[in-house]
Amino acid sequence: GDSVTQTEGPVTLSEGTSLTVNCSYETKQYPTLFWYVQYPGEGPQLLFKVPKANEKGSNRGFEATYNKEATSFHLQKASVQESDSAVYYCALGPWGSALGRLHFGAGTQLIVIP
Amino acid sequence: EAAVTQSPRNKVTVTGGNVTLSCRQTNSHNYMYWYRQDTGHGLRLIHYSYGAGNLQIGDVPDGYKATRTTQEDFFLLLELASPSQTSLYFCASSDGGDTQYFGPGTRLLVL
Numbered sequence: 001g002d003s004v005t006q007t008e009g010p011v012t013l014s015e016g017t018s019l020t021v022n023c024s025y026e027t028k029q030y031p032t033l034f035w036y037v038q039y040p041g042e043g044p045q046l047l048f049k050v051p052k053a054n055e056k057g058s059n060r061g062f063e064a065t066y067n068k069e070a071t072s073f074h075l076q077k078a079s080v081q082e083s084d085s086a087v088y089y090c091a092l093g094p095w096g097s098a099l100g101r102l103h104f105g106a107g108t109q110l111i112v113i114p
Numbered sequence: 115e116a117a118v119t120q121s122p123r124n125k126v127t128v129t130g131g132n133v134t135l136s137c138r139q140t141n142s143h144n145y146m147y148w149y150r151q152d153t154g155h156g157l158r159l160i161h162y163s164y165g166a167g168n169l170q171i172g173d174v175p176d177g178y179k180a181t182r183t184t185q186e187d188f189f190l191l192l193e194l195a196s197p198s199q200t201s202l203y204f205c206a207s208s209d210g211g212d213t214q215y216f217g218p219g220t221r222l223l224v225l
Contacts (some may be wrong), residue, residue: 032212043118043216044157051212089156093212100145100164100210106156109223 002027004105006090012111013080021108023064023090029094033057033066034102035071038087047088070077085112117141118217120205125196126223135190135220137205138213145208146188148172148180151219157204162189164210185201197223 003053006023025033032051038044048057053068062077073090087109093102118139127133139146145155147162159172161180169180176211179191192199202221 034212035115041218043206043218045216046213049212080169100162100208102212104157106154 002029002042002103004090004092004103006105007108008089009087009107009109010026010111011108012113014113015082016079019077019080019084019110021088021090022109023073023075023105025071025090025092027092033064034091034093035062035064035073035075036070036089036091036104036108038089040086044087044089078113079102080110082112082114085110115135118205118207118215120203120217120220122220123218124223126225128225129196131192131195131224133192133195133204133222135176135192135205135222137217138186138209138217139188139205140186141207141209141215142185143207143209144185146212147206147208147214148170148178148188148190149204150174150199151204152201155194157224160190183206192222197224198217200224 003026007021034049035047036044037047048059050057050066056065062074087107089107090105091102121136148160149157158174160178162170163182181189205217206217208214
């Protein structure tokens with residue numbers, strides 16, 4: 001079935017260091033790929049999405065490339081800030097009869113130390 | 115931007131108790147969703163709906179009922195609550211495209 005696997009957290013980094021959160025997926029479809037971010041005490045919110053293979057999405061200094069061959073969508077940021085501390089979710093969907101549904105990974109908590 | 119509200123924000127009940135979680139969205143979205151969030155599992159879909167009177171089963175539906183009374187309102191019902199249903203519950207809405215807008219969550223504790 002369809003699934004998403006991402007870096008297990010928590011990931012603890014010092015301010016100014018680089019971030020990579022790995023995301024791998026399995027599907028027989030051609031989904032849109034997403035990164036959502038959840039700040040403490042809030043619901044998840046869209047960080048960015050990429051609907052097409054081999055394209056890159058970005059927002060707030062974060063970026064990820066839709067790699068269809070490797071079935072990956074790794075999240076990267078060159079220099080993290082304390083305000084980036086949050087939980088990050090990789091997701092895929094929707095398609096066909098499952099229109100409207102998204103499949104989420106387990107989430108990766110990022111802790112940035114000032 | 116989509117506005118999704120949930121009530122109550124916190125709820126404590128006892129095993130066997132009856133609980134209703136409420137969700138309202140005010141952006142005329144067709145799709146609404148109920149998720150539970152647990153450490154190590156992320157967001158898991160319980161039920162969803164694509165319009166008033168419609169209900170679709172998600173991935174973890176056991177022990178939960180849901181009802182969509184209007185386009186705006188989606189309710190999650192736990193008729194015999196169990197400690198395993200202690201969780202953080204999120205409601206979300208979308209227009210059937212791909213971006214889902216989440217509410218602030220309801221924290222439920224079943225003693």
